[in-house]
Amino acid sequence: MSGRDSLARGVRPAQPGTLHARSAADGIEVAPLPGLTVRFGRGPGEEGAGGDVELSVGRSDQGVSRRHGELTYLEGGWTLRNTGQQALRLPRGRLLPPGSDRLPLAAGYTPVFVRGSGFREHLVELYVVRPETAGPEGLAGAPLPAAWALSEDERLVLVVLGQRYLRHEPDPRPLPYRQAAEVMAFLRPGERWGTAEVASRVEDVRRRLARHGGRLPALRAEEAPEPQGCTxxxxxxxxxxxATALVPPDLGLLDGVAG
Known part of the structure; x- marks a missing residue:
């Protein structure tokens, strides 16, 4: 799934507070009704007993609980609760352990990673429609400029290079070019991929954005201090x-690469 199909940039017009939730296999749109609960998880087993859910996640992964979490509209906002056996992972490395208190969801886009068997994680994308933008086309409520559109090669290289950012790991760093080139060679057998080819695609994007003013105005205005040694x-x-030019579902481009 490409960034153009991102939940954060593709939800339909709806009333403020509407919840859009999507997994790799399922999707749901829910109005903000007090007390309403949306459950997600692996769902009922082959025998059809227990674990009824509104959003199916990790259906074939036994490491995902049949009811792994729930989203409930309470006191004017959506909350997230872990009802499963393994932690839910949120942006910036935050973990929501089983049985913890409900976590209020902010308006806008939130990726939630459901831990499964081994090193597997399943993405649940959540988008709560903001009060000021009833029909968002991006986190700032407007489509991205054309300069931010990525070619197929550029997107794949940047996903390989920036996979730790898309997984919202704490203190992420780019994959080294040498390692990125090895992954590209695995994903594109028969093509020439070395550090020079990786660097060329990255530099093409950087130069294109620089020609069109660099960062989006919204990003410049809200820019946080950059870490020491920032590259x-x-x-x-x-x-x-x-800017959601790259989004967590883009990690699907890496299917088949060992984590």
Whole structure:
């Protein structure tokens, strides 16, 4: 799934507070009705007993609980609760353990990673329609400029390079070019992929954005202090993820690569 199909940039017009939730296999749109609960997880087993859910996640992964979490509209906002056996992972490395208190969801886009068997994680994308933008086409309520559109090669290279950012790991860093080139060679057998080819695609994107004013105005206005030792690639990947030019579903392009 490409960034163009992102939940954060593709929800339909709806009333403020409407919840859009999507997994790899399912999707749901829910009005903000007091007390309404949306349950997600693996769902009922083959025998059809227990675990009824409104959003199916990790259906074939026994590491995902049949009812792994729930979203409930309470006191004017959506909340997230972990009802499963393994922690839910949220942006910036935050974990929501089983049995913890309900977590209020902010308006806008929130990716939630459901831990499964081994090193597997399943993405649940959540989008709560903001009060000021009843029909969002991006986190800032407007489509991205054309300069931010990525070619197929550019997207794949940047997903390989920035996969830690898309997984919302704490203190992420770009994959080294040498390692990124090895992954590209695995994903594109028969094509020439070395560090020079990876660097060329990244530099093409950086130069294109620089010609069109660099960062989006909304990103410049809300820019946080950059970490010590910050590199141009770190800034580029941070901007692309913040602007939803790259989104967590893009990690699907890496299917078949060992984690």
């Amino acid at each position: 141009p690639d770190h800034r580029l990947l941070t901007d692309l993820v913040a």
